Amino acid sequence: MRxxxxxxxxAVARWVEERAGLGAAITPAxxxxxxxxxxxxxxxxxxxxxxxxxxxxxxxxxxAFVYVPSADKAYESLxxxxxxxxxxxxxxxxxxxxxxxxxxxMTLHMIQVFLWGAxxxxxxxxxxxxxxLFLCTLGMAFTGQLMRWDQDAYxxxxxxxxxxxxxxxxxxxxxxxILGGPIIAGRTLxxxxxxxxxLIPGILIALTGLHLWLVLRLGVNEWPMPGRLVDxxxxxxxxxEEVHRDGVPFFPDAARKDMVACGLVIxxxxxxxxxxxxxxxxxxxxxxxxxxxxxxxxxFLALFALFALLPAWTETVLLLFGPPLAILxxxxxxxxxxxxxxxxxxxxxxxxxxxxxxxxxxxxxxxxVVVPWSPVMSAWSGVPTPVQYVQxxxxxxxQGALVFQNxxxxxxxxxxxxxxxxxxALEGIATRQTRDQLIRQVLQGGGNMPAYGKNLxxxxxxxxxxxxxxxxxxxxxxxxxxxxxxxxxx
Amino acid sequence: xxxxxxxPSPKSPGRRGFLFKLGLALNVLGAALxxxxxxxxxxxPMHRVGGKSWIKLGPVADFPAGETRLATFVNPGSxxxxxxxxxxxxxxxxVGAGQFQVFAVNCAHLGCPVRWFAQSRLFMCPCHGGVYYExxxxxxxPPPRGLFEYELQIRDGELYVRGGQLPTLxxxx
Numbered sequence: 001m002r003x004x005x006x007x008x009x010x011a012v013a014r015w016v017e018e019r020a021g022l023g024a025a026i027t028p029a030x031x032x033x034x035x036x037x038x039x040x041x042x043x044x045x046x047x048x049x050x051x052x053x054x055x056x057x058x059x060x061x062x063x064a065f066v067y068v069p070s071a072d073k074a075y076e077s078l079x080x081x082x083x084x085x086x087x088x089x090x091x092x093x094x095x096x097x098x099x100x101x102x103x104x105x106m107t108l109h110m111i112q113v114f115l116w117g118a119x120x121x122x123x124x125x126x127x128x129x130x131x132x133l134f135l136c137t138l139g140m141a142f143t144g145q146l147m148r149w150d151q152d153a154y155x156x157x158x159x160x161x162x163x164x165x166x167x168x169x170x171x172x173x174x175x176x177x178i179l180g181g182p183i184i185a186g187r188t189l190x191x192x193x194x195x196x197x198x199l200i201p202g203i204l205i206a207l208t209g210l211h212l213w214l215v216l217r218l219g220v221n222e223w224p225m226p227g228r229l230v231d232x233x234x235x236x237x238x239x240x241e242e243v244h245r246d247g248v249p250f251f252p253d254a255a256r257k258d259m260v261a262c263g264l265v266i267x268x269x270x271x272x273x274x275x276x277x278x279x280x281x282x283x284x285x286x287x288x289x290x291x292x293x294x295x296x297x298x299x300f301l302a303l304f305a306l307f308a309l310l311p312a313w314t315e316t317v318l319l320l321f322g323p324p325l326a327i328l329x330x331x332x333x334x335x336x337x338x339x340x341x342x343x344x345x346x347x348x349x350x351x352x353x354x355x356x357x358x359x360x361x362x363x364x365x366x367x368x369v370v371v372p373w374s375p376v377m378s379a380w381s382g383v384p385t386p387v388q389y390v391q392x393x394x395x396x397x398x399q400g401a402l403v404f405q406n407x408x409x410x411x412x413x414x415x416x417x418x419x420x421x422x423x424x425a426l427e428g429i430a431t432r433q434t435r436d437q438l439i440r441q442v443l444q445g446g447g448n449m450p451a452y453g454k455n456l457x458x459x460x461x462x463x464x465x466x467x468x469x470x471x472x473x474x475x476x477x478x479x480x481x482x483x484x485x486x487x488x489x490x
Numbered sequence: 491x492x493x494x495x496x497x498p499s500p501k502s503p504g505r506r507g508f509l510f511k512l513g514l515a516l517n518v519l520g521a522a523l524x525x526x527x528x529x530x531x532x533x534x535p536m537h538r539v540g541g542k543s544w545i546k547l548g549p550v551a552d553f554p555a556g557e558t559r560l561a562t563f564v565n566p567g568s569x570x571x572x573x574x575x576x577x578x579x580x581x582x583x584x585v586g587a588g589q590f591q592v593f594a595v596n597c598a599h600l601g602c603p604v605r606w607f608a609q610s611r612l613f614m615c616p617c618h619g620g621v622y623y624e625x626x627x628x629x630x631x632p633p634p635r636g637l638f639e640y641e642l643q644i645r646d647g648e649l650y651v652r653g654g655q656l657p658t659l660x661x662x663x
Binding site: 312316 | 537541560565575576579595596601602609611612632654656659
């Protein structure tokens with residue numbers, strides 16, 4: 001009986017193979033030889049990215065069964081997914097954590113490829129296609145974040161539109177093209193939905209196919225050896241020789257580690273999804289609820305931070321030319337340095353470049369989490385004045401402490417470590433500024449501080465400055481002007 | 491050889507060439523006929539102008555002199571499926587003696603919603619720390635200009651503003 005079943009299955013398989021010839025088409029791809037040392041854990045990031053992409057497609061299709069891409073219903077449909085649809089919350093969570101993982105693993109893939117010199121001759125096109133895959137994935141991440149259609153999505157679109165509006169001459173047209181109309185509303189969501197579900201995935205699938213084809217056609221990058229230079233004349237011949245002399249078939253020798261890596265990242269995504277659950281939607285997308293501080297998902301935090309920290313006069317130029325220049329630089333990397341050393345041990349500029357970019361992006365993203373440049377909107381009314389700053393103060397100074405809270409000074413200045421960090425912390429301000437300097441600063445502002453001259457009465461200024469003059473550590477003398485004697489007469 | 495299978499009668503290269511060119515031309519024509527409306531459809535929102543109109547904010551009495559209050563309105567030309575996003579908020583400042591200023595809530599830097607603090611008479615932006623004075627002038631932070639200000643008029647005791655588009659540097663209100 002068992003034999004009969006086995007025979008029938010193999011007969012069907014033979015029939016399918018004879019008609020379709022799929023095995024014959026795939027076998028050469030599976031068996032193609034790769035250099036032995038490339039069967040390495042370092043070479044698994046690409047496969048892991050692909051596995052995550054497949055996961056995103058599968059979960060994305062499931063979510064599309066329920067998601068309503070309409071401005072008045074999208075938010076509700078997400079709540080339905082979170083709380084009512086069976087497994088809805090889990091699929092949303094997997095889609096969210098999968099997207100995070102995809103951006104992260106793809107970035108690792110890109111860094112690994114660059115450090116191992118895989119972008120050099122003859123694999124320039126593979127790199128160029130990879131750069132477009134990277135950009136498309138970021139596009140998916142951004143549009144996906146917008147499809148959450150909550151407050152962050154609404155104001156995130158506002159930020160996107162504001163950047164686009166800086167395009168010289170055609171700013172307004174570009175804004176309307178992105179938004180699908182003059183305001184952020186239903187037509188905008190439809191555009192975002194189309195981009196996220198049809199346009200960008202279509203491009204991604206096509207480019208992924210091309211990327212894989214190029215990998216098969218040009219071979220997996222050999223393990224870089226210091227001193228073994230890439231030369232256009234000899235490279236292909238030497239590669240063929242090496243692969244035939246010391247190659248292993250991709251399947252199963254190299255694929256084993258790829259399979260483990262793919263399984264592992266998907267497992268990690270599932271665990272994150274199960275533990276942390278879906279992300280959002282947060283506040284309802286009602287533009288009249290302005291009590292909100294929009295923030296992008298982590299992949300755009302660095303950019304978000306940059307917007308706050310760039311000097312104002314550089315902003316428009318950098319916003320408009322920075323990203324195209326960065327993309328152009330990425331695209332031209334294999335043409336600027338397409339031959340020579342592959343090993344990162346002999347490419348100090350490349351290694352330093354990667355370290356510099358990673359440090360810059362992570363530092364900016366870290367700042368994007370802390371947002372030290374944003375006023376803490378509730379500090380003036382919600383954060384207590386530490387006891388040591390009110391104890392033993394005169395009524396005038398206490399009045400000043402009240403002015404300090406009531407006039408929202410605390411939103412930008414911290415006391416005792418609490419409050420905004422937009423301006424300097426004021427614990428020791430009396431050791432740095434004299435009474436006259438404090439009055440001038442409060443009345444006229446400057447150095448990124450608004451002038452309070454019109455908004456404070458003389459009595460309030462008097463009290464506020466009296467309070468600030470008490471803000472110094474014990475036994476540290478107050479600030480004095482250089483013309484004053486060191487030990488003032490008693 | 492089967493008598494039915496005669497070799498095809500030789501056709502003139504001219505006829506084949508003509509058919510090929512005709513096929514090419516028809517396909518180019520087809521692509522253009524489909525392509526023009528497709529591109530036009532996608533790019534159409536770029537050229538939509540005149541979306542602005544006068545919008546009623548409410549009776550002047552709702553905005554006491556010396557105060558700055560949040561007002562909301564429904565955008566003209568909004569679609570039925572816009573839901574809450576059809577609405578827009580703005581800050582109405584009654585300077586006094588019937589003199590008004592209406593500001594967009596959108597920060598001039600990158601469009602985040604600014605909040606009004608009556609005590610310090612400042613607008614503060616939560617995103618990148620832009621601050622504006624009560625008259626909308628830029629006080630500090632990254633904004634390149636003051637708050638966007640709506641054109642306004644008072645008719646029959648009602649306050650009207652001219653709006654209907656997302657205020658940005660390219661299209662201030």
